Amino acid sequence: MTDHHHLSHGEKLVEIDDVELCFETFGNPADPAILLIDGATASMLWWEAELCEQIARGDRFVIRYDNRDTGRSTSYPPGRPGYVFTDLAGDALGILDALDVERAHIVCRSMSGGIGLIIGVDHPDRVESLTFVSTSTGQDGLPAPSAELASGVPADPDPADSGAVVDFVVASAKACSGGSPYFDETAARTLVERDVARTRDIASTLVNHYAMAFEGSSRDFAYIDAPTLVVHGDHDPVFPLPHGHALCDAIPGSTLLVLEGAGHDLPKPLWDVFVPALLQHTRGGRR
Template identity: 85%
Template sequence: MTDHLSHGEKLLDLNGVELCVETFGNPADPAILLIDGAAASMLWWETELCEQIARGDRFMIRYDNRDTGRSTSYPPGRPGYAYTDLAADALGVLDALGVERAHIVCRSMSGGIGLLLGVDHPGRVASLTFVSTSTGADGLPPSAPELASGIPADPDPADAGAVVDFVVASAKACSGGSPHFDETATRALVERDVARARDIAATLVNHYAMSFDGSARDFAAITAPTLVVHGDLDPVCPLPHGHALREAVPGARLLVLAGAGHDLPRPLWEVFVPALLQHTRVLPELFDYDAELRQHNELFRAAARIGARDRVLDIGCGAGQTTREAARAAVDGSVVGVDVSAPMLERARGLSAEQGLTNITFQQTDAQAHRFPPASFDLCISRFGTMFFADPVAAFTNIGRALRPGARLVLLVWQGRDRNEWATAIRESLTATPATPVGPDAFSLADPAATEEVLAAAGFTGISFTDVHVPVYYGPDSATALDAVLRLLKFGDLLAGLDPAAAEQARTRLRATLDAHTTGSGVLFDSRAWIVTAHRRP
């Protein structure tokens, strides 16, 4: 937990220009670089938001782009720079602060800067987060018609009051009618923004007049873990732009902010901040899911009944244990493992190479949207890898297209949270706050009736459920189990949100819980799951 917040604004000489930069938090923590959109200074990444993220042990960096805030300004209508120069500025800020690699968060117009950084400088990008932006691809819906009617005529730049009114009205229009739009707070921010701008006339026009050179990079070439954040009320880039961006970047995840427009309203920070902390978390070592699920895996392998010539698709393959086992069974067939986690797939490829498996490939992608070759697989398996789809019917329909008619589907999914001691006892030892999942969680397929309805709608038949009642394993002793549990994002992040004293008390309770579950066979927690089997409709 950091004791440091803002280190104050600094003017840095970079690339022949001055850029105003402010940092928050401990420079030893993972760095997050915030880049805002057209005509927006760093103030639009609110101080309170930066402080909140910094308290999650992140080193926050925000800065004024050229022609905004206190940074270098150019004559109105004649920007002396292009898009690639703004991308170079971002790298220059990192260089000046001694940051070799950062998590990049880019909003609106600066999504193109994130694209340039991700494709041209992948070694400098730990992860990407695109907020309220777009691929710009043909066929996406235009801005909402009411947007233009909500934005007034251009103001006289010499009239500060008129400029403030104009920017506030524009922000309100861009909120898309969000119930969270706070006009009073927005006006106070805009007044500060206008007062500190070097040349507000240039701010209002120059980003729209610059050359967008380099913006034609391919989003599919991004290799960094990517989170797409989009408001469902966005009138500038309607929600299909967010879906298109998620589909364009391999393995990207989409977080839809209900009630947000082309903005990040303060009431939704409680959703955005935890998602960003999870996305940017650096784990010292990957959690060993294979050890945790060793008894489940024996039952799952038996249910899969993989044949020697089977062509197998493994969804949510993680580090690839089930994929490798399938490859060893399908000696005259082939196996494709799919996951969204680059670190997990890196481990999977390494282990497969070490074991000399040549009939196996791995793809980093989202199975809900990936265009698999049609009717190419005889069997789809997934060990706890299908519970997190944003649209389960669409996901399983897409998976079904990849299966030949009559092909089998074999899933292992958790039963309800209240039937899984590992999910309740560990969390209760860390916090009294009940779990409030945002979107699909590990238990989204727990209800057999609902899951059967999803699979039937996706084109599957002969759906059946087999009860699995075996424990999960966290290590041979409580010390090992403590380390293992805290590698899990869902549990480790609970401690990250506490002050040091409260965190230590929570650790003590967790140790006691693990001690109470230590047996002659290791640290075990009760669990219940379903093996779900089905066939693609002929």
């Protein structure tokens, strides 16, 4: 484990077709690349810099970025996202192209599990391995989100009132933690304040991922042939744990890591479980 090259290289903007995407890298570009893709409404900040550095210290080149309509990346009018799900998968590959990364270890959280599915099935040559965090196959018969989740999320805020937006996002994050003993409200508020301050159009962030068309997510997880790790919290109120088991069952040869005490998030006290597992999983790549 080397410790001399793990720091961030700073945020950069790259234009891919007509879309501007903000990304940040950590570590040595000569090391195996790990691309972190976050879920609905979440900018790259939700892959905390400290977590990215911890992974990079394991001799990995870590890339995080703002999906469209989050953070500093291109945004569209609220309720009218000018893209569909497969476009977001194209953005992920565009980031790899911009960094001259031929193949990466792809880590997808929550909604972006669909991005990992599209890339894994349609562009297997770009994938060394896949990791799905807090996501789902979306198949029928799996448990619905917990009742506590709905009661914990406040009414939608006025996007013009940044204080109300911060309170809303923090309350949503707390609800998504599923009552996890590890939820740190102070740290969450600090992150959310920074996130809201750097976001191009928070009104679009709050709604557009839910408004886009999910065409293309009809692909089947059974066709993924990259080494796959499924990571799921046993307190997840959004996709209760059976979703993680179903995803692992659907992907041939995949492995399930259950994070005890985690909700829909990756709480800091569990990084010492998650990071070694991710480093182990990304050691080899395809045989």
